[in-house]
Amino acid sequence: MDDWVSGFYVKAAAAGGIRGGGNGGGGTKCGEVEPDRGTSEVLTDLFRSGLRTPSTDQIQRISTQLSLYGKIESKNVFYWFQNHKARERQKRRKVSADGGDRRGKIIRPDEDKIVLANSIIDFGGVIDKADYHNQEEG
Amino acid sequence: MDDWVSGFYVKAAAAGGIRGGGNGGGGTKCGEVEPDRGTSEVLTDLFRSGLRTPSTDQIQRISTQLSLYGKIESKNVFYWFQNHKARERQKRRKVSADGGDRRGKIIRPDEDKIVLANSIIDFGGVIDKADYHNQEEG
DNA sequence: ATGATATGAATGAAGG
């Protein structure tokens, strides 16, 4: 490898097709139904609720629920959280270094409100446990 | 993404020259005095110099230099290098058709088990010691 | 206008 070490920056916006298998970013094919919407919705909702590193049990439950929308594996859920958290953090960390003009930079204020209402995931009230070390960028 | 975000894409992506301007393909119309000229030149030069994965510091510096030609962000530089390297590899992959045998085919072992850090997460059944080591990211 | 090509952008998956 090159190993020039480091160099990273990614933006994490709307979720992609987590169950897309090889589908990286772009999106789903026009023929796909709309399970992604439910999937992304659930995951995003969970994330916003403060869940950052789901435990084994959580992942299992989530994947089980998501499987109803389509093919989904535990690892997909695991990866999703890992990536989402990482990208959000990286985005906040590096931002940009444009020393000329910074017009209309899209800054997304983190809404870390513990609001989990539409989530179909029926936990036994556990989401908080796995995220006790949650911290914000401030 | 799904189509439900197509509108969002137009604004967020606005694909084009590296600086999110307008020119997208065609390899930067040769013969027109655009800032891209310098931009592409610098990036290509750096790439040819051996720089494939610039570190954060490098990206910062490069973007700063390039900002003189026009609006550009670290994100753009990062993407440029990522894409350039990926494309080079991708093209090289196709060219490997000489001989009628092309190895390096994308192998995707459907293993329900992945190794993460020091823990082995078994997605096939139950995760073994998922994130027992909750380390602060701050 | 349509097709092909090129490039930026985004994310899933995997390695370390």
Add this chain to the structure above:
DNA sequence: CCTTCATTCATATCAT
């Protein structure tokens, strides 16, 4: 957790 690779989408320009 951090870094990198691979794949795909969306769009712009060029070629027909």
